[in-house]
Amino acid sequence: MQDNDTAGAEDGTSRPDGRAANPLILKLESLAPLSADDRAVLERISAKPHLVPAGTDLIGEGDKPDGVYLVLDGIACRYKLRASGARQIMAYLVPGDYCDLDVAMLKAMDHSIGTLSACHVVRISLDVIQALLRDHPGITHALRLATLVDEATLREWLVNVGRRSAEERIAHLMCELLLRLRAVGRTAGDGYALPITQEDLADTTGLTSVHVNRTLGSLKQRGLIALSGRQLRILDLAGLETLAEFKPNYLHLGGRDAA
Secondary structure (H helix, E strand, O other), X not given: OEOOEEOOOOOOOEOOOOOEOOHHHHXXXXXXXXXXXXXXXXXXXXXXXXXXXXXXXXXXXXXXOOOEXXXXXXXXXXXXXXXXXXXXXXXXXOOOOEOOOOHHHOOOOOOEEEEOOOEEEEEEOXXXXXXXXXXXXXXXXXXXXXXXXXXXXXXXXXXXXXXXXXHHHHHHHHHHHHHHHHHOOOEEOOEXXXXXXXXXXXXXXXXXXXXXXXXXXXXXXXXXXXXXXXXXXXXXXXXXXXXXXXXXXXXXXXXXXXX
């Protein structure tokens, strides 16, 4: 790993006009079917994203929610800070992910959402979200499934921090992100962009940066992964999955028939 970064290639599923396919649509269609009208609505509400630099809070703990943030490119996260400044990252938001459909019910945020890399982000107003949920049952169904997957992923991350070794934690995270990013067309073979630092990985897995560095070195020595600059490649996916005891059922990709 160079300059405390780990990253990977991305290819991006393309549309006939050469533009990358909308990751929100790809994500929701990996969970449930959408109609042409549903896709058109989702394209419309996710138009005109703005670029947000790395290390920027989209919304902070204690803030009053003013909309739903959708990530179209880059990686953001949910996190909490201790009084000491120690940070725990509780979720990654990758392209196609959004935060808190029901934020209108909250008077104040109980955690922060910030960018780990430069991100293209759209803020969707609460009125638009309410109209979506009221007028588009197909979209509503897919959004609710996505919320259930978020909850299942949080449970898996709890097991990761509480019951897996350092190698198993990082291996599991790499396997998970491969599938999540593949679902939205952001992988190249078994490689993908992961523009986050070793410190970010440490705050995600409950390890120190030094321990993360040693663990990444061990995974490379075992021939499971390759890191070059800002590129991550999984060289032995079966071996990495075996090490992590990775079972993708909690991601529910492919709808009710998913393994």
